[in-house]
Amino acid sequence: MIDYRNLRVALLGAGVVGSQVAALLLKHADELADRAGAGLELAGIAVRDIDAPRDVDLPRELFTTDAESLIVGADIVIELMGGIEPARTYLLAAINSGADVVTANKALLATHGPEIFEAADQVGAQVYYEAAAAGAIPIIRPLRDSLAGDRVQRIMGIVNGTTNYILDRMDLEGAEFADVLADAQRLGYAEADPTADIEGYDAAQKAAILASLAFHTAVPLEAVHREGITRIDKTMMDAARRAGYVIKLLAVCERLTGEGTGGGDAISVRVYPALIARAHPLASVHGANNAVFVQAEAAGNLMFYGAGAGGVQTASAVLGDVVSAARRHIAGGVGVGESTRANLPVVEIGRAVTRYQITLEVSDLPGVLATIAGVLSDGRVSIATVEQALIDPATGETTSTATERGAATARLVIGTHKAREQDLSETVERLAESDVVGRVVSVLRVEGD
């Protein structure tokens, strides 16, 4: 047994992830010391309520409610409290007292990342946050280091396990959103208040973090376009399936070449439910799993797949950061700052370019298609495919038999070529106002060509 120098590790928070981190730090202490080249002494665990029930049994003497004192003298501070305050204050205090910090706090990084990285830079500390995006999947180091010599063109990520679980079950079982959500809540896949997940807030935070890394640009959370999955219903899901697609909530981070000021590049960061072809690797990401698909100029297509959440899974990512922090502490030298000097402009959703699938209910009259094609063409939206199905007035379902043809309405599914979001949304507005259109059933982006 080697007699290592001991590093003092302070843990802030003992929730689902924190309690697993503490348990693994204690259980694998010798092994981790061998890997880090330093003993990792869990100096204490700061919590609000020492007597709160925990997932894991931990030595009571480690707990304290005094986070400030615990931070003083720590070599490594692990922040797993979540939320903005007091997490932000504690992280800054840790950095300023000379500690390296490890955090899984995506909300904090997405909103106060630059402040925290700047503070670390000032004192030569390092901020580790592998667990802040896509849970256990190693995606931060690949983007930050492995792809640092490449030029990322596009990231498409399934980065929220709850919504993927819901959409996957809707797809596999033909179930309705509300039913699956209720079941997901019962099974613990969704929170009692599911807003952060189903409205895309969680995914948007991760998108901001991934885009910042991939494009070497501080991407503020406000610049991320966000749509949730609450409008996705069984009808849309069924129609997608019939057309060879599946609907996934995607975080898309994209380089728009030559679209920046002065002909430089710009970036678009957006979260929305999108159609993706069944043959695309992201289409076969099932259940609560996550995956991040990266397209880079030189490396080509890469995909990173794994568990996106879960206490022990996320603890794996946190502990990897702790070992890295310890190795750096031993090796000496200052921390490596975030690379944000590319400073690319983030454009509004209106300038994003994708394909679309527009589903309309129209009266089944001669000339309708010509009218609609005219509206699209005037709006600079080019049609790639059109499919028309009659709707059985009795059942409301699509049918191939024309019963009382004159009275029937038809459903028109239009696939477009690539178009600007702004052109598309204006065109859809004009379609909705058109006399021949009964109802705009759905407008979905198509990603992953």
Add this chain to the structure above:
Amino acid sequence: MIDYRNLRVALLGAGVVGSQVAALLLKHADELADRAGAGLELAGIAVRDIDAPRDVDLPRELFTTDAESLIVGADIVIELMGGIEPARTYLLAAINSGADVVTANKALLATHGPEIFEAADQVGAQVYYEAAAAGAIPIIRPLRDSLAGDRVQRIMGIVNGTTNYILDRMDLEGAEFADVLADAQRLGYAEADPTADIEGYDAAQKAAILASLAFHTAVPLEAVHREGITRIDKTMMDAARRAGYVIKLLAVCERLTGEGTGGGDAISVRVYPALIARAHPLASVHGANNAVFVQAEAAGNLMFYGAGAGGVQTASAVLGDVVSAARRHIAGGVGVGESTRANLPVVEIGRAVTRYQITLEVSDLPGVLATIAGVLSDGRVSIATVEQALIDPATGETTSTATERGAATARLVIGTHKAREQDLSETVERLAESDVVGRVVSVLRVEGD
């Protein structure tokens, strides 16, 4: 434009990967400087023959045949010559002269890794080798850093593009090995001398590197069990397809819990063609792509997917390492050494435990199955499934109609439960000697449960 400190980068080798690295270093110089926090000045390119044809046009004045002089005074040395010597001598010289080194040389690392890491450790230099396993796929940092706090249980990797290309086409087209190999050579997917790929040598080198990282143990190349794919024929491929499997050349690195001396863990590292269920994520890795599937105690299942070879793809991984090396140079501190203190014993293939599929030609006589079941049971190999098909004596194909039942031979496909390799191979020998067995058609491991 920030006035960065310049780091001198020496490139050794200008082959398929090296010429792309040089081109990208020159093309993206400003961007890379912003990311590294230092200018990356390509000081020169050492080659054997300055006038040799290259894939990319590069400034002639950069070329030199004097590698030794180029290395002196370099901050970062990129070794892309391949082979053991003089690559080893140059790398050691670079390390000893104070440079950080980047290499994609899997043969060198698999055979002389410990010597090189030890030399780097002595002077506080860092060795980067993201491109040495699985090409453009970031797998080294995830194993080394992201999973450093976890306990890897098993890696199953498709780490050789050539063999995956061949097996994939055999599977999709029902083609014979020799025909696909010839075509692969014509298309540039296989070398004129394909031995290193099809006999599994390349995969074995990568397996040694991945296992060393995953298990914090220096795994010598000789400890890797290696079988190639030359014995895989159309019949085996077809049989696998009918049974819901596909055959892939897998690098398996596995922790054997409690199987080491004194009840500690041991590891098994092996490369062979194996059956894998169609539903497994590795089964859908097509063409020349690579993927590494990692099972870890806390993180669960992870998969890393991408291009396993190719000049520009591999150059992406090399340049990521160059930027990392530059950042470390600027940050100061000594390099982080390889973590090999777990020092787990690597066991022989005989102690590996997997499931098997044994295909036998037997005479279709009463009592044959009982005899065979007895041989298996005596050898401690437990039967999970048995399938019997008659063989049409006219065509040699399996048939379900018994023509002249007495004279026919039958094909028996036996799926076993998990068994020790040594028990299995001894049992198969006894089967081959048995009077009721005409021929052992194939024995394949089944991986990925």
